[in-house]
Amino acid sequence: xxxxxxxxxxxxxxxxxxxxxxxxxxxxxxxxxxxxxxxxxxxxxxxxxxxxxxxxxxxxxxxxxxxxxxxxxxxxxxxxxxxxxxxxxxxxxxxxxxxxxxxxxxxxxxxxxxxxxxxxxxxxxxxxxxxxxxxxxxxxxxxxxxxxxxxxxxxxxxxxxxxxxxxxxxxxxxxxxxxxxxxxxxxxxxxxxxxxxxxxxxxxxxxxxxxxxxxxxxxxxxxxxxxxxxxxxxxxxxxxxxxxxxxxxxxxxxxxxxxxxxxxxxxxxxxxxxxxxxxxxxxxxxxxxxxxxxxxxxxxxxxxxxxxxxxxxxxxxxxxxxxxxxxxx
Ligand code: FE2
Numbered sequence: 001x002x003x004x005x006x007x008x009x010x011x012x013x014x015x016x017x018x019x020x021x022x023x024x025x026x027x028x029x030x031x032x033x034x035x036x037x038x039x040x041x042x043x044x045x046x047x048x049x050x051x052x053x054x055x056x057x058x059x060x061x062x063x064x065x066x067x068x069x070x071x072x073x074x075x076x077x078x079x080x081x082x083x084x085x086x087x088x089x090x091x092x093x094x095x096x097x098x099x100x101x102x103x104x105x106x107x108x109x110x111x112x113x114x115x116x117x118x119x120x121x122x123x124x125x126x127x128x129x130x131x132x133x134x135x136x137x138x139x140x141x142x143x144x145x146x147x148x149x150x151x152x153x154x155x156x157x158x159x160x161x162x163x164x165x166x167x168x169x170x171x172x173x174x175x176x177x178x179x180x181x182x183x184x185x186x187x188x189x190x191x192x193x194x195x196x197x198x199x200x201x202x203x204x205x206x207x208x209x210x211x212x213x214x215x216x217x218x219x220x221x222x223x224x225x226x227x228x229x230x231x232x233x234x235x236x237x238x239x240x241x242x243x244x245x246x247x248x249x250x251x252x253x254x255x256x257x258x259x260x261x262x263x264x265x266x267x268x269x270x271x272x273x274x275x276x277x278x279x280x281x282x283x284x285x286x287x288x289x290x291x292x293x294x295x296x297x298x299x300x301x302x303x304x305x306x307x308x309x310x311x312x313x314x315x316x317x318x319x320x321x322x323x324x325x326x327x328x329x
Contacts, residue, residue, distance in 0.1 A: 066237030073278035194292030215281035
């Protein structure tokens, strides 16, 4: 008898309720260690078994804590493939347009390059990347903070990584009935220069009414305290939205503050995870990541997924042109 390794495939995809959302041909899913199943000469019907992505305990933990860690959600091969593609994209990038991304000085850096990045692939440098003469201190590869915010729609490798049945099923199980992929970011957190991201809620930057969104944070490398892993305040998502980052009427952006009390940072817990792990983030969860002072990079990829039954305000900083509507899975 011949032995074979089979990855069970799921059934057909569900349709998307919005006619403006372009369907795309289904591309091969990213393989996941978590769902890899070894079978010996399986019958055809076994290949179509449905799978649950989340258990009831995991959903309960997400509701209680505001986050959920799922180990081995994507394979190391998929992580490496995305890293290699990011390297290529950076290699092809000519840094003639520069925008420095820093949550310390969000308003100052919210120039057109940033504000128009919702439907583009754009590059944002670390705040410390430049010397006083505006020259890069080190290679562009080691100086970029992140790439955003439409990698998932404009690059085929990112598209394949972002649109898998596993991700679709997971976000549906978390209550996003007709998921739309709003934004993607590739975050480098390079050794010794990867900057701090101060404590925030993702809903400050992406808001819907009612608030229905899921943030997905994929560890493309081991994330440790040393190289700047995420930290979160468990249960902090129950305390409400503190602020919104919106487009200002006069141009640029501003923060709209509802609650200026300090974060209970003494309650932060580090979320150290292995490469291939997924951290699911509630939009109201307070979280941060510290500087990377180590010699190890901490690459991560993030996706934010919204539900079109909720209103997406025109005041959100992140907008798309009519020519490039949001798409589902
Ligand atoms: Fe965040």
